[in-house]
Amino acid sequence: MAATDRLRAALDRLEPPPRAVDWSLFAFVVAEALTGLVSFTVGVPEGWPLFWLHRALGVGIVALLAWKLARVRRRLTDPGLWRRSTALSVLTLVAAVGAIGTGVAWVFGVDVRLSYWTLLSVHVGFGLALVPLVAAHAATRFRLPRRVDFERRRTAVSYFALLAAGGAAYRLQQAANDALDTAGADRRFTGSQPREGAGNAAFPITSWVADDPAPIDRDDYRLTVGGLVSDPAELTVDDLAAGHETEALLDCTSGWYTVQKWGGIRVGDLLDAAGELGDDAAYVRFTSVTGYRWSLPIDEAEDALLATRVGGEPLSHGHGAPARLVAPDRRGFQWVKWVTRVEVRAEYDLGQWVVTLVSGFD
Template sequence: MPRRLVNLFLLACTATLIATGVVPWLLPETVALPLYTVHRISGVALLLALVWKYAIVRASLRRRLRSPHADHTLLVAVTASATLVFALASGVAWTTGLVSFDRPIPYSTLNLHVFAGALLLPLVLVHSLQRWERRPAFGRLVGRRAALRLFALGAATAVTAVALDLIDPLRRFSGSRHAGSFTGNEFPLTIWRFDTVPLIDAAAWRLVVSGSVAAPGALRLADLDRMPERELDAVIDCTGGWWSEQRWRGVSLSDVIAASAPTSSASRATVTSVTGHAWSFDLDEVGDVLLATHVGDEPLSAGHGYPLRLVAPGRRGFQWIKWVVRIEVS
């Protein structure tokens, strides 16, 4: 394979992996599903294409190390290569079940995989700028032999990706592993932004509803108890790499907002935690969003958001705001 074609192919795969590794977190699952698929396929393609890259790297290192002049681009190249190898190795280990969100260390390997991907972005950009090739022209890169090799790589990628997906049938399309379901409060406890679990006095707690509403107010738990009770089964899929389906009970977010009489210009609601963590939703999208006080037949534990947490079906776990204290309509 032409060296420039290999490098451009690996660059495209890396850029695709970084984009499809982060963007789906922000989207509803129905929209994000194809991006997760692209992420897996791009990872397999990059891994298989490293066979071509190995020959290029070996020749380049031999030439540069023999040169009497110091090559300052080597540091970035080696760091980027090590980061890429770790990202690929951790991704393969996660997919094959060699590691999980709670082993071999208490911290999720999937998070380390994500951190490596984030670090890879600036390294690849710098490395590309330092060693960008302009020849041969792009139009001359893909000859008949190169096209056949790319076709073979595509076929091998498809077969490998399908085989990897069969290893753990309980692994979700997001990559998350099953952590038990319908267990009440007995599912993993993770906190976005590494906040500590706040101790909240239920008697003093209030849910403030403000913004573009005609009747702003501060609701107590007793006020929520007088609203229509809702119950639903929903999957929480944490970006730390685990998922769990639970039965949640509480009041509808849309009912709480409706009781405050949103103005005609209102279009969004921002739900905020006592820790400051917040997320915004279009008002058209909150019909199935719950403000939960119970999981299973149990009141929420402190670690899972007592006295009130958001349950947002089809959204990633970091959008399920815990310890809710404010709803700002705008």
């Protein structure tokens, strides 16, 4: 009992002032959402610190939430103290627990689907909902932060302890996965879990937002290559079957990855077929039959592949037939499916970020 009392006293000494806890919760939730969203664009191992920070912030939110609940638990458990804002508080708590719970389950290898969504997608949904809920909750008891709340030595020690605990928890979780040989032990640094096998059936069919076009007739299919080129070209499916092969890892943001051998034509060879590039050529944009699109810097694009085959099989419709972009070190949503147009451009396409949110909707 004495040891428990000492631990409780130590935790009480680490607790920041109430106003610092409230504002820190808001800041941590916003930072968690931002690091989560940015992580969707990171596919190279050198980006691991971003994922480490995301997980460390999650541990920090757990501690901050515990301090917050310890302070306001009577307002939640005593119906006589309920106010109109209590329902919002409860909803915010549900979203926070949902985000934390699904995140913890995912890193330990739990892989279930809830209707159309993976557990990771549900985690993202809870996280995105949490940001406006925390903001609305803070507005019901709005109090500006004070310098004194953040200048105390105890507060600085608390935040250092939170980040250290986050890093330690990340390492302990990895060690636990390895020791218990859970499904999470084979995850990439991105959190994605492996899908084994070769060919179309080896990995799931996923589409970004609402993209769901009808199958494209191979005989009618034409790929146009244009933009800043001297001789715009139009190619058939047979023209794209150049026999070039490359092994590349596809890491999907819905939480899985697969290593496959892709066959098709190098984008650099595709551009050569369209003559000389313009002096201002800087980017290559790949556009789907749905209107979805993504751009790559021209040096990176030349080494990418426009694939017509995977694992020795012709691509299935769901995986992007007749042709899809294979962009090593990029996340799955940047591997454009059903490519019908390749354009050389001088400027970065900011509009592609908007298209990722509306593509496929009528």
